[in-house]
Each structure stands twice: as structure tokens, then as C-alpha cells.
Amino acid sequence: MLSKNKIKHYRTFHAKKTRETEAKFIVEGTKMVEELLATSLHIDTLVATEEWLENHKELPDCSEIFSATEAEIQAISTLQNPQQVWALVEKPSNEIQFSSRGLILALDGIQDPGNMGTILRIADWFGVSQVLCSPDCVEIYNPKVVQASMGAIFRVPVLHGNLQDFFAACTHTDIFAADLQGENVYTAILPADSILVMGNEGNGLSAEIKKCIQHRLHIPTFKQSGETSESLNVAVATAVLCSEFKRVNLVVNG
């Protein structure tokens, strides 16, 4: 059983501030915790129903394991539907080294947690080598991001910092961005080693990042009305562009 104090303590991790000072984040639900168990991340606290614990006898070393009712798990959960399992996990401590190889995704102020999670899932699928997040991106350990990533958060290397600093470290890599006035992505030259920058949902790229872009890409529209004011959702556009980078280097360039 979970004490009121424990419940209160675990709920503090719903807030970004606690996740940052304690360097821990929440992973919840059977699907996500099973993905977690496949990683080497250290689980600080695991709270699960008797039934879930029965079905998962070989657990890795956790600092604390509690059996709890669904109602108790609900009390510490960020999700609306009842869950069987909830975990508090230490953020990975190993520093990822920036590498300019492969397709790199640079996110300039992505704000919506659902979009961020979906983009991580896309990055995982298309084998993006690294994801760079600008300081004004939504925190990747936001529970909504973790959930929407469907486990991709455990697999995709994510780096944080000023995008310009990363760009300065790879002067030989072409920097691309989506732009309604850009070149047709279906016919553009797309090198295997590239940086693709995606901007904020409402405002697009920030002024300082715009200056760094070398190539602008456009996903052709086939609208019957011919209007071009509306754009694709940023995650959808990321998927189509990543698909093209990978297709060209798989099929066309061999």
C-alpha cells in the first residue's frame, strides 16, 4: 500500500521542476514499462498491481518496489485511464557525443508534447542518428512526450543546446529546412549526411536559425483548391521529409 506521503511525493514528479532537480522522470503503463525494462536505465521506484508483479517476476534491480491497487496507481499517474504499473526512472547520465554523421533532426522550439513524442517515434523509425533540441523545445521527459514516443525516447539519442553551436561544429554538413517556397523535396538532392531543421508549430523557424539554413525543401501539395496557406502538421511534415531522405539514399543512391 502507498502512504499518503508517498503519493504526494510521487505526484511532485508531474512537475518539470522536480524532474529537473531530482533527475528522474515518470514511465507508466504496461507497454511503456516493458520498453523500459529492455533498456539499461535505472528504475528508482516501481509501483504495480499484484497481478502485474505476478506476470513480471524477473525485474531488474530497482531501489523500491511497491504493490498497489489501480486506484493508488491512478493517484500518482499522469494518465486518465487506469494503469497496472508506474515507474520513476533515473534520467540517463551518460553524455551523448555530438556526431555529424547520418540524418540529424534539429528541432527549433517544438512546443506540443504530442508532436515531440511523435517526432521521436518518427526519428526512431527512420533511423535518425541524433535529435537536437533547442532550449525552448518542450522537455522530452514531460510525461506526454514519453507516452507519445511509444518507447522511442529510450532509443533515440537526443542532445540539448543552441542549434547554432551544433551547426558550427559540422561545417561540412548541409542544413535543410521545410519551407513552402522551397525546392520540391521529391526532386531535390538529399545527401545521406544532412541536418534537417523543423520549426515551431505556430511560428516556424526562429530568426537566428533561419540564417543558418542552406537549402529549403517543399513538400508538394496536390490540393484541388490550389490553396497553399495551410501547411501539414510539423510531425507529419517531419515524417514525409525523413522518408524522402532515407528513400533517396536507399533506392536512388543505392
Add this chain to the structure above:
Amino acid sequence: MLSKNKIKHYRTFHAKKTRETEAKFIVEGTKMVEELLATSLHIDTLVATEEWLENHKELPDCSEIFSATEAEIQAISTLQNPQQVWALVEKPSNEIQFSSRGLILALDGIQDPGNMGTILRIADWFGVSQVLCSPDCVEIYNPKVVQASMGAIFRVPVLHGNLQDFFAACTHTDIFAADLQGENVYTAILPADSILVMGNEGNGLSAEIKKCIQHRLHIPTFKQSGETSESLNVAVATAVLCSEFKRVNLVVNG
């Protein structure tokens, strides 16, 4: 000012049942209502702030127009953020004729409103000629679908019915579906006139629809771990597949 009775009445349109019996649906927020004003749909009721009405003097013929405070609009809104404008709109009455030309998207039990709205937006962008919805799809007039479609709901022709009946009416059109064991979409032959079937988020295609599929397509993964258990989100997969159908017929087949 809105009377309590009016507020109560308008709130009944948050429920699918009222939208169905009254054949009306909610469109809200400046962006969506401006999209609405560009259509020929009949607006039953328009509720807006004084300021919004000042900026939109040339309104089409509406049965009723009310000036209201943001708080009153909030009371009838399905959105969390305060809005300037809210409309109750008659569903389009003209029956759309099924046509087997172009790229047709058939949705087999898409349940999530956000996915449905995003798919309509994708269909609009890629010029999908018609979207077919199986009876167990989420209602397209669900306010979350309307919102996520970003106006595409006003432009994309959507038909409802048993998908098998549509398929029976176009025996010369190839029927495709996404499948992890399918052919590589980057190298498959993708005719301009095709039906692309997308299945339910959790369960994929229903058994009866599976039998109708003639070609299975796979979006290659470039995952470093080589796992293939995880898939792309259905809206993201729809975007990548629609992009490929259109690219091939634009670039490769001219």
C-alpha cells in the same frame, strides 16, 4: 448576452447524439471560423465577441448572431483556451457521389479524433479524391476532429458506409494496405487510381477488410536496433504512403 437556456442548448451539441438528430456541428476559434466563412455551408448560430464582430462585418446569412463575452463563449465551447467565436453549422446536405478515380483513402475503424482530423488534413494536402469511413470510425463532426483537421473537413469529400460496398463498386481499382510484411513502398508500383486502406490504431484491419486487400505495402524502417514490433502512428503512416503515391505519379510517371 447568452441566456442560461441558450448556453444549455448549445452545450447539447457537445454530444454526438444531438449533432446527429439536429444535423448540425460546432466550429470554433477564429482560424476555423474563417475557414468556415470561405465555404457555402449554412451557419445556424454565430456567437462572437464584440471585437470579433467589429472585425468581421461582412458575414454571410446566419439564422442567429449573438454578441457574447469570452466567458460566455467558454461556457459553450469544447476547447480549453478562451475563444473569440463559436458557430453552430448545418452539416452539408448534398450527397457526395462515390467515384473510383484518383487516390482514395479508406479508413477502417479509425478511433482517435486527433488521428482522424490529422488524416483529413493529410488527405487535403495530398489531394486525396475521396475519404471513405467505415461505420466504426470516430464521427468526423466530433469537435476534436473538426479542430485537428484545421479546416480540411470543409474541403475533403468524405463518404460513410461499409468499405466492402465501395470496393465492390470499383472492381478495376487496386486496393492497397499498410502491412509490416508488405512490399517496400519505395519500389512498389503505385497506380494513380488506387484505394489505400488504413486500419484501426490498436488492431489494424478488420478480418472482413483484410480479405479485400490486393497489395500490401511496407514503409521501410531504418532502426538501428532492427526491431520491427513498433510501428508508426496511423496518421504518420498515412502521410508517408500518400506522399509516395503522389510522388511516383508526379515524378516517375510524369
